[in-house]
Amino acid sequence: MSDPVALELREQFATPEQQRETASAGMWIFLMTEVLMFGALFSAYTVYRILHPQGFALGSSEMDILLGSINTAILLTTSLMMAFAESNAQEGNERWLAICLIAVMLLGAVFLYVKFSEYIEHYHEHKAPGFWFEDSSPYANNVQLFFVFYFIMTGLHAVHMIIGIGIMAFLLFRTWVGSFSAQYHTPIVIGGLYWHFVDIVWIFLYAIFYLPGLHR
Amino acid sequence: MIEAVPVEVEKNYLTEKQGVLSWFLTTDHKRIAILYTVAVTALFFLGGFFALMMRLELLSPRNWLVSAETYNKLFTMHGIIMVWFFLIPSIPNTLGNFVMPMALGAKDLAFPKLNLLSWYVFMFAAAVTVYALFRGGVDTGWTFYTPFSTSYSTTYVVAAAVGIFISGFSSILTGLNFIATTHKMRAPGLTWYRLPIFVWSMYATSLILVLATPVLAITLLMVAVERIFQVGIFDPALGGDPVLFQHMFWFYSHPAVYIMVLPAMAVVSEIIPAFARKPLFGYKAVAWSSIAIATLGFLVWGHHMFTAGTSVYSAMVFSFLSYCIAVPSAIKVFNWAATIYKGSISWDTPMLYAIGFVGLFTIGGMTGLFLAALGFDVHVQDTYFVVAHFHYIMVGGTVMAFLGGVHYWWPKISGKMYPEGLARVCAIVVFLGFNLTFFPQFVLGYLGMPRRYAAYPEEFQFLHILSTAGATILGVGYVAPLLYLLWAWKYAKPATSNPWRATGLEWKTPSPPPAHNFESTPVVNTRPYDYEAMKEELDLV
Amino acid sequence: MIPSFRLFPDSASTVSGEVNGFFICMLILCSLMAIGIAALIIYSCLRYHRAHERAIGDQRRYNVPLEVTWTVVPFVLFVGMFVWGARMYFDIERPPDNAISMYVVGKQWMWKIQHPEGQREINTLHIPIGQPVKLTMTSEDVIHSFFVPAFRTKQDVLPGRYTTTWFEASKAGKYHLFCAEYCGTKHSGMIGWIYAMPRKDYQTWLTQGAAEGSMASMGEKYFHQFGCANCHHFNNQGRCPDLRNLYMRPVQISTGETIIADDNYLRESIYDPNAKIVYGFHANIMPNFTGVIQPEQVAEIIAYIKALGPQPGAQEPSNPGTAPSTYGAQKGLAGPGATSISGSEVQER
Amino acid sequence: MTAPRLSRRTYVFAYLALLALTLITTLIAYLNLGVWSTVIAIGIATVMASIVAGIMMHALYESLLIRIIVSGGIIWFFFMITLTLGDYISRGWLPVPGK
CATH class of the missing domain: 1.20.5 (Single alpha-helices involved in coiled-coils or other helix-helix interfaces)
Known part of the structure; x- marks a missing residue:
């Protein structure tokens, strides 16, 4: 029973292989629910963008494309770090695994910092929807609608990021107490899947909110 | 073999551990199923109480019992409780949880801790919703149509929406668990075409749970945001479109009716072969029709919106797709009937419920054909015709199957039999009471009685009185099983491991089963419902 | 003791007969199928009742030809139902050209109806029989639904835009008008009566009702009162588009799209003028009249704009907006000047 | 079947491709292509998402x-x-x- 894999094998499974594949399938199924969750918002956003093209173009022009691009690059880098974390885990290299996880967390925090500074900027410009929203353009209502979707979608993404950082902290803790080895590191793979997925969501958010903003 | 197995095993899942904590911290799918059963039964009677109040109010064309405001809250609460806190979790989380791992020959679900978490999430969601209801209630109807729900209602909409939002996570966790379990936890030799239809249907249900629920969650989130901040997501004065809400809501809620009825079909597809001692006719067609229903179910939501101001052309597409989904449902009905033909039919209680299900589902499904016809739907949309149609599917279908399933697996769950004679009488009472309640509503609907009316023109009164009379009978039919099953849990005679001589893997383990279901992992080398091959084992001729 | 118990509702419009026919055909077909299935099950239950405790049934598992039959035959039947239902739907949804146009505003919890001659009614609607009536409807608050069981028509009434329904009463009488979409506390009180009367009686009724003036003339009054006339000149010289011959004509807007100037577009242009600017004109010229002009007044202004265009009922072969086919043909005509191509006279009163 | 294993080189190539696509899509955003701007932006985003899913999440090897x-x-x-x-x-x- 000294085999770490056997220690981690749950009673309902027959083999570690079965357990690993089940966990991975479970995570992918969960991610598909996320696809539909963000998908619903994408659909609603698309409908309104077709209904109110001018207002949405105006709203989009308030975005800072530079900050958006930087944030995209940061998230892509975290994905690379996450992939390296997995490679290190497979090789049983716990020290580098921990370093990669820390890098993911730090870069994730930088992303959130940039994101929240953008939020504060929008708030100061009275672009946060609700009773403090102000817009002098003839399309004020539609601009507000754009910002509603902007805040809900990027906000939901930010919530996912915060959860992701929490997961990374948990994985780091388990790395630190020595739970993982070259044989058993499924949680790293599962956590990585989640992280990469949040990255994918951002790629689309970047495309629909930031990129159309340069031309009205 | 049946006589040979001694009834008392040293430890079963009920006696393995003792104490309250052993229940609230259990990860055993069977115990979680029982936790769920207790919860949904309580919620069912809560929702049923609201229904009874409504039926009493409708005895008179005027508001004689409750005010219009209270009546509106009653039907909203009835809908919310019944849809999200009874019908959706009813069969999957109770019977599905209990039976599915055993039907697969597995020790447990793939993720037992998630399963327990799902129960806690469900209970929390139920608590939030019940809090909203008792704090003052909600009067939007279970459909939460905007802009009424976002800007005009003065009731506890956000709290109710939050409750439903949370319950969605419970649904997702269950669905995810079932899908992973079906793929990865099957016993050796148990290939896809050797699975009982119960598993196929549960799998199809889980697909819908996983793919539809997040859309509801996000829709309700948007309603809550709109209601709190008044930012125009669905408010036309600010550029929003109330019809978009309907699209998003029905993208979930139409598939959701298949979440409710597919498990019922699953149960019936087990009961009929067991009590006809015959393989399910057209096994592959029935199996794939479940998947077809789960898929097509996502493509037909627009038929709730034929008069809502959507495009005529999109309505035509939705109407056509709605007819397409009637095909797999029809296939199932024909196959059940063909299974009964030339069987060795027993008239035990589960079979009575199953046959009742087939009859009522047929009527419910066929009236669906009326509703899918564009020109006809214009007349009956939002009338009692629709109310009757979906109650035939939801109550005549799902609740009948649920009761049938509870009786069928009762010996396995409790280790005791139930009073057969009384149970048969109750099954017949439920069937008759149901028809008396809801058949007059088809007539009412065609006459033009709109739904959600607290008061109504006098010419509809006669049919409403019939309906209320039926509801009273139905109420008795529902309370009685609760009482005699509770009695049976303690006092009835013990059950053997396979009292029905059925073929499923769950019947190869003692009643009640041990904590990890099987003494040793079963190996499967026969097709499902193979009475011929199991003749010896089941002591049949 | 049984108060007016019946199984069939009144059938009083030109479409109700076909809807009844469909219902009866479906009822017969479905009853036959249901009775067939029930008979098979009941027969089997009795005939094959388990003879003894250990008996098993016939072990047949499938029969491919049979299964294919009961898949294909229902599908064919269903397609037939779909086609019939869809044809009826087109009849119910598309008003004939010669329909009288009335405007309906729903609000919690009443129906307000305007006749073209200017009469206003609340929760009642008087209509002539043998004459199609088109209702253009909107809501002041939540979604309502205009439902007349005797006519077999129903249409949701939405806030923020117009929806349309129509009917032609075929039998004089008094019929229920219901709100079918749940709309709040007094939803069940939002009911009224439709009085279908012979044309002569209807004319009498019209003369009895004290109307200030026809909808179009009221609209003209408002057109001046709200200052619309200051910019919308009838000579193509103003800062705002010429409104002559605009109704149901194609208009090119600033995004390059061409749209039909229907009731919804005119309504939107009053409440949200910048949403669709006519090509060649500027945004921010016209004030937003939300909350200033009431929905009923908007309907009257639209009636006025309509009166500026081709006369109602005038047989113009190129009149767009009556059928999808001519709509396509009209697209080619569209251009910045599309609003002033016609030479027909401006109506002066 | 064991867990898919990809080399660090593969990851780095994927990462560089992603960065390049980000740069391209940002530059294209400066051109005014009308409706096509959105189509191209979504198209490139889809390619990037496929790379992340296919390689970083190794869906291609699953x-x-x-x-x-x-x-x-x-x-x-x-x-x-x-x-x-x-x-x-x-x-x-x-x-x-x-x-």
Whole structure:
């Protein structure tokens, strides 16, 4: 029973292989629910963008494309770090695994910092929807609608990021107490899947909110 | 073999551990199923109480019992409780949880801790919703149509929406668990075409749970945001479109009716072969029709919106797709009937419920054909015709199957039999009471009685009185099983491991089963419902 | 003791007969199928009742030809139902050209109806029989639904835009008008009566009702009162588009799209003028009249704009907006000047 | 079947491709291509997402089951968006207000 894999094998499974594949399938199924969750918002956003093209173009022009691009690059880098974390885990290299996880967390925090500074900027410009929203353009209502979707979608993404950082902290803790080895590191793979997925969501958010903003 | 197995095993899942904590911290799918059963039964009677109040109010064309405001809250609460806190979790989380791992020959679900978490999430969601209801209630109807729900209602909409939002996570966790379990936890030799239809249907249900629920969650989130901040997501004065809400809501809620009825079909597809001692006719067609229903179910939501101001052309597409989904449902009905033909039919209680299900589902499904016809739907949309149609599917279908399933697996769950004679009488009472309640509503609907009316023109009164009379009978039919099953849990005679001589893997383990279901992992080398091959084992001729 | 118990509702419009026919055909077909299935099950239950405790049934598992039959035959039947239902739907949804146009505003919890001659009614609607009536409807608050069981028509009434329904009463009488979409506390009180009367009686009724003036003339009054006339000149010289011959004509807007100037577009242009600017004109010229002009007044202004265009009922072969086919043909005509191509006279009163 | 293993080189190549695509899509955003701007932006985003899913999440190397799950999620999203947009796009084809 000294085999770490056997220690981690749950009673309902027959083999570690079965357990690993089940966990991975479970995570992918969960991610598909996320696809539909963000998908619903994408659909609603698309409908309104077709209904109110001018207002949405105006709203989009308030975005800072530079900050958006930087944030995209940061998230892509975290994905690379996450992939390296997995490679290190497979090789049983716990020290580098921990370093990669820390890098993911730090870069994730930088992303959130940039994101929240953008939020504060929008708030100061009275672009946060609700009773403090102000817009002098003839399309004020539609601009507000754009910002509603902007805040809900990027906000939901930010919530996912915060959860992701929490997961990374948990994985780091388990790395630190020595739970993982070259044989058993499924949680790293599962956590990585989640992280990469949040990255994918951002790629689309970047495309629909930031990129159309340069031309009205 | 049946006589040979001694009834008392040293430890079963009920006696393995003792104490309250052993229940609230259990990860055993069977115990979680029982936790769920207790919860949904309580919620069912809560929702049923609201229904009874409504039926009493409708005895008179005027508001004689409750005010219009209270009546509106009653039907909203009835809908919310019944849809999200009874019908959706009813069969999957109770019977599905209990039976599915055993039907697969597995020790447990793939993720037992998630399963327990799902129960806690469900209970929390139920608590939030019940809090909203008792704090003052909600009067939007279970459909939460905007802009009424976002800007005009003065009731506890956000709290109710939050409750439903949370319950969605419970649904997702269950669905995810079932899908992973079906793929990865099957016993050796148990290939896809050797699975009982119960598993196929549960799998199809889980697909819908996983793919539809997040859309509801996000829709309700948007309603809550709109209601709190008044930012125009669905408010036309600010550029929003109330019809978009309907699209998003029905993208979930139409598939959701298949979440409710597919498990019922699953149960019936087990009961009929067991009590006809015959393989399910057209096994592959029935199996794939479940998947077809789960898929097509996502493509037909627009038929709730034929008069809502959507495009005529999109309505035509939705109407056509709605007819397409009637095909797999029809296939199932024909196959059940063909299974009964030339069987060795027993008239035990589960079979009575199953046959009742087939009859009522047929009527419910066929009236669906009326509703899918564009020109006809214009007349009956939002009338009692629709109310009757979906109650035939939801109550005549799902609740009948649920009761049938509870009786069928009762010996396995409790280790005791139930009073057969009384149970048969109750099954017949439920069937008759149901028809008396809801058949007059088809007539009412065609006459033009709109739904959600607290008061109504006098010419509809006669049919409403019939309906209320039926509801009273139905109420008795529902309370009685609760009482005699509770009695049976303690006092009835013990059950053997396979009292029905059925073929499923769950019947190869003692009643009640041990904590990890099987003494040793079963190996499967026969097709499902193979009475011929199991003749010896089941002591049949 | 049984108060007016019946199984069939009144059938009083030109479409109700076909809807009844469909219902009866479906009822017969479905009853036959249901009775067939029930008979098979009941027969089997009795005939094959388990003879003894250990008996098993016939072990047949499938029969491919049979299964294919009961898949294909229902599908064919269903397609037939779909086609019939869809044809009826087109009849119910598309008003004939010669329909009288009335405007309906729903609000919690009443129906307000305007006749073209200017009469206003609340929760009642008087209509002539043998004459199609088109209702253009909107809501002041939540979604309502205009439902007349005797006519077999129903249409949701939405806030923020117009929806349309129509009917032609075929039998004089008094019929229920219901709100079918749940709309709040007094939803069940939002009911009224439709009085279908012979044309002569209807004319009498019209003369009895004290109307200030026809909808179009009221609209003209408002057109001046709200200052619309200051910019919308009838000579193509103003800062705002010429409104002559605009109704149901194609208009090119600033995004390059061409749209039909229907009731919804005119309504939107009053409440949200910048949403669709006519090509060649500027945004921010016209004030937003939300909350200033009431929905009923908007309907009257639209009636006025309509009166500026081709006369109602005038047989113009190129009149767009009556059928999808001519709509396509009209697209080619569209251009910045599309609003002033016609030479027909401006109506002066 | 064991867990898919990809070399660090593969990851780095994927990462560089992603960065390059980010740069390209940002630069294209500066051109005014009308409707095409959005189409191209979504197109490039889809390519980037496929790289992340296929390589970083190694969906390309996973079992058939995983690939079915992924395609299921995407197909269902298309169900939703196509049928919803179908309504909005075809409104007004029948030139009757509100149809």
